[in-house]
Amino acid sequence: MTETLLPADAYLVDVLPEVWFAAVMFALAMYVVLDGFDFGIGMLYATREDEHEKETLLTAFGPIWDANEVWIVAFGTMLLAAFPRVYSRVLADHYLLAIGFVLALLFRGLGPEMREQRDDERWQRYWEYSFVGGSVLAPLLFGTLAGRWVFDVPTLSLPALMTGGVLVAVSVVTGTAFVTAKSEPPLASDLRTYGIAATLAYLGGVVVLLATVVRTDAGGAADTILSLPAGAIVLLSVIAGIGGIVLVRRGRYRAWLVSALALPALLSLLVALLLYPTIYPPTGLTVREAVVSPLALNLVTVLGFPALLLVLWYFKFLYGVFSGPIEGSGYET
Amino acid sequence: MFLTALSGALIPGWALQLSPEVASRAQFGWTISVHIIFAALSVGLAPFIVYFTWKDVRTDVERFTRLRSFWVKVFAVGFVMGTVTGIPMSFQFGTNFPQFAEVAGELIGGPLAFEAKMAFFLEAVFLGVLLFGRERVSDRTYVLSSVLVGVGAWLSAFWILIVNAWMQTPRGYEMVTRNGMEVAKLTDPIAAFFTPRMPWMYLHMVNASVISVSLLVAGVSAYIVWKKHDAMAWNAALRLAVLILLVTAPLQAIHGDAYGRHVADTQPQKFAAMEAHYETGTADLHLLAFPKSVDAITDPRAENLFTVSLPGVGSFLASGGDFDAEVLGLNEYDESPPVAFVFWSFRFMVGLGFLFIGLALWGGYLIYRGRLSESDRYLKAMIAASPLGYTALLTGWYVTEIGRQPWVIQGELATSEAVSTTLNGTEATLTLVGFVVVYLGLILVALHILRWFVEDELRELGVEVPSDDRWYGPVPKVSDDD
Numbered sequence: 001m002t003e004t005l006l007p008a009d010a011y012l013v014d015v016l017p018e019v020w021f022a023a024v025m026f027a028l029a030m031y032v033v034l035d036g037f038d039f040g041i042g043m044l045y046a047t048r049e050d051e052h053e054k055e056t057l058l059t060a061f062g063p064i065w066d067a068n069e070v071w072i073v074a075f076g077t078m079l080l081a082a083f084p085r086v087y088s089r090v091l092a093d094h095y096l097l098a099i100g101f102v103l104a105l106l107f108r109g110l111g112p113e114m115r116e117q118r119d120d121e122r123w124q125r126y127w128e129y130s131f132v133g134g135s136v137l138a139p140l141l142f143g144t145l146a147g148r149w150v151f152d153v154p155t156l157s158l159p160a161l162m163t164g165g166v167l168v169a170v171s172v173v174t175g176t177a178f179v180t181a182k183s184e185p186p187l188a189s190d191l192r193t194y195g196i197a198a199t200l201a202y203l204g205g206v207v208v209l210l211a212t213v214v215r216t217d218a219g220g221a222a223d224t225i226l227s228l229p230a231g232a233i234v235l236l237s238v239i240a241g242i243g244g245i246v247l248v249r250r251g252r253y254r255a256w257l258v259s260a261l262a263l264p265a266l267l268s269l270l271v272a273l274l275l276y277p278t279i280y281p282p283t284g285l286t287v288r289e290a291v292v293s294p295l296a297l298n299l300v301t302v303l304g305f306p307a308l309l310l311v312l313w314y315f316k317f318l319y320g321v322f323s324g325p326i327e328g329s330g331y332e333t
Numbered sequence: 334m335f336l337t338a339l340s341g342a343l344i345p346g347w348a349l350q351l352s353p354e355v356a357s358r359a360q361f362g363w364t365i366s367v368h369i370i371f372a373a374l375s376v377g378l379a380p381f382i383v384y385f386t387w388k389d390v391r392t393d394v395e396r397f398t399r400l401r402s403f404w405v406k407v408f409a410v411g412f413v414m415g416t417v418t419g420i421p422m423s424f425q426f427g428t429n430f431p432q433f434a435e436v437a438g439e440l441i442g443g444p445l446a447f448e449a450k451m452a453f454f455l456e457a458v459f460l461g462v463l464l465f466g467r468e469r470v471s472d473r474t475y476v477l478s479s480v481l482v483g484v485g486a487w488l489s490a491f492w493i494l495i496v497n498a499w500m501q502t503p504r505g506y507e508m509v510t511r512n513g514m515e516v517a518k519l520t521d522p523i524a525a526f527f528t529p530r531m532p533w534m535y536l537h538m539v540n541a542s543v544i545s546v547s548l549l550v551a552g553v554s555a556y557i558v559w560k561k562h563d564a565m566a567w568n569a570a571l572r573l574a575v576l577i578l579l580v581t582a583p584l585q586a587i588h589g590d591a592y593g594r595h596v597a598d599t600q601p602q603k604f605a606a607m608e609a610h611y612e613t614g615t616a617d618l619h620l621l622a623f624p625k626s627v628d629a630i631t632d633p634r635a636e637n638l639f640t641v642s643l644p645g646v647g648s649f650l651a652s653g654g655d656f657d658a659e660v661l662g663l664n665e666y667d668e669s670p671p672v673a674f675v676f677w678s679f680r681f682m683v684g685l686g687f688l689f690i691g692l693a694l695w696g697g698y699l700i701y702r703g704r705l706s707e708s709d710r711y712l713k714a715m716i717a718a719s720p721l722g723y724t725a726l727l728t729g730w731y732v733t734e735i736g737r738q739p740w741v742i743q744g745e746l747a748t749s750e751a752v753s754t755t756l757n758g759t760e761a762t763l764t765l766v767g768f769v770v771v772y773l774g775l776i777l778v779a780l781h782i783l784r785w786f787v788e789d790e791l792r793e794l795g796v797e798v799p800s801d802d803r804w805y806g807p808v809p810k811v812s813d814d815d
Contacts, residue, residue, distance in 0.1 A: 063466070066460065081443050084438020087426075095760055099424075102424055307447065311454045314458040
């Protein structure tokens with residue numbers, strides 16, 4: 001892996017910086033999609049009183065939430081590996097939001113695991129608060145951070161807070177779709193109302209958010225939002241959202257899941273579009289300016305991309321093992 | 334101190350809050366101290382889990398089912414705690430030490446990303462299968478899952494220590510100016526990733542994790558055996574843990590000695606701090622050291638200590654055989670690490686290391702005599718020793734990390750230059766207090782849960798345990814319709 005094997009003065013392919021920008025954004029999308037439905041399940045949990053229904057929700061995400069969450073670490077470390085300036089500035093400039101987010105993630109993660117450790121009403125209730133609270137706060141704070149990053153606005157501003165809000169809403173959509181696709185009628189039909197409401201809230205939120213950004217030209221993003229690709233993404237989101245509502249009304253829950261998962265994926269694509277080529281607006285740095293030197297990027301490409309493919313294969317395996325309807329309490333070891 | 338800090342954080346203008354640098358260092362030190370406990374639990378417990386799972390699936394003997402089930406539960410709790418404490422840490426490079434992340438990003442970003450992609454995912458995905466998939470996958474896949482979880486844990490340590498070893502003995506880079514800042518540019522990946530420090534650190538750390546967990550397994554087993562002498566599964570677990578200690582505890586001392594010599598070669602300042610060696614010249618080895626006064630604790634100079642020392646042995650160890658070899662003293666440097674921290678931590682670590690060898694040999698003798706589970710004195714000693722492996726591991730880590738100060742990248746970037754320039758004291762202090770409170774809570778919760786697991790096990794074995802399974806926390810508000 002020395003200079004004789006890997007070029008030190010040129011990228012393996014000329015577009016490698018752009019490829020890495022795409023890879024980092026892909027990790028972000030995986031995180032928003034996969035942990036998103038975990039957050040959604042956490043929020044839906046607050047609406048359940050029945051012990052069996054609570055267990056069903058926990059069983060739905062018990063075996064997979066941990067693996068889903070690793071995508072945030074993958075995103076962070078890939079950003080550090082390819083664009084260290086962006087990683088350090090984004091986190092340093094959004095200090096309290098970033099710390100708040102990781103602490104919310106901590107409480108979200110511990111909640112269900114700790115709850116299962118003791119059959120004691122008070123113990124369980126506190127960990128339920130931790131689970132639900134973390135599930136609401138984590139996407140809210142992460143979205144707000146993303147809003148600040150993309151639109152270069154203060155935390156307490158409409159674009160930042162609305163970005164947090166739409167991430168919460170889209171998490172409820174995917175959480176509902178995931179559980180509904182894996183559960184039986186009373187729970188499924190009860191939950192889908194939340195899914196429909198959240199879809200409408202999400203679509204409405206995105207439109208208001210984008211309108212606000214265009215009106216104020218926050219972060220100079222107005223032109224990008226009014227461009228054809230952004231328009232196409234918004235249109236596809238509306239189709240996926242409305243189509244999802246039609247599907248769920250017809251009881252086609254698996255198809256709904258696909259269209260629901262498309263929403264956070266499209267949202268991430270929109271973020272990528274807004275961040276290209278200026279990857280961190282406050283510094284004005286472009287992808288090309290912020291990327292590491294050729295040898296370092298070539299190395300992480302050669303070692304990292306096969307690893308990424310392997311990870312995707314693990315996920316296919318994991319979701320395969322735990323596919324199908326949820327059975328039992330699922331927490332036996 | 335924390336109350337002062339909190340008041341400063343809550344009432345800006347009181348100016349009682351800590352500086353961003355002090356608060357950031359305390360925060361990182363504290364979070365890594367807690368995280369490392371759970372990370373080492375994963376590394377050290379993984380071989381036990383693989384063994385118990387394999388024996389359980391292959392033989393279907395009840396005692397292995399019991400041991401697998403118990404320790405997989407412990408592993409799962411430890412893994413969750415490790416994940417939730419590790420994610421904040423992975424972001425602290427950016428939030429608190431962005432200058433470090435930016436300067437070193439090209440060197441450390443790759444290994445950290447590989448850790449996530451090659452190790453962390455592996456562990457998280459297959460732990461899901463190990464915990465929930467017993468009925469859903471074949472026996473073979475189930476055992477393989479336990480192996481992959483273990484491989485994930487050991488690979489995780491590998492990539493993380495590549496980063497840390499580079500910070501101790503950096504190479505394979507040159508400093509260049511990029512976007513108006515001096516940053517390290519990778520020039521030779523093999524030199525950068527496989528620094529001379531890397532193999533020393535990896536063996537020492539992985540072995541320390543195995544020792545710590547073996548002491549924990551031995552302690553828990555000894556407690557259960559002490560309560561019920563004919564608990565077959567736990568007799569077997571105790572024996573296994575003692576046998577592992579018989580190999581790993583002496584290995585750590587032999588390896589540690591050679592590692593010390595390597596530190597003397599590559600980080601003489603750290604070596605001098607470990608022995609509180611101020612004046613350049615022949616160095617003694619202080620086998621035992623007691624402070625004569627309060628001052629001597631914070632400034633451990635030889636004249637302020639009662640010491641039992643071997644003259645010239647410090648030189649002998651540093652040079653690999655010469656009693657008169659000259660060892661550089663701390664006075665040679667403009668800035669020293671906090672010597673007291675390093676000196677006393679090192680003594681704790683080494684002292685405990687020898688205690689573990691003693692415990693292992695004693696246990697080995699009892700196994701030879703066939704009386705391991707009958708010696709109440711030994712059982713009690715092992716119960717008392719169960720947290721000490723972690724004490725040694727943490728103090729060893731302090732020697733490594735505090736001993737490197739004032740550098741974050743040895744000889745290249747000072748810690749004070751690595752701290753965020755946009756961070757203010759209020760934010761830094763507030764989050765420090767937050768992390769202290771939350772992580773302290775996590776440790777208490779983890780200990781509570783371990784106690785419950787042990788009590789449940791005792792109940793299963795028919796031992797009377799006081800029915801103390803209620804959680805005496807404050808009563809949450811319960812609405813009428815609950």
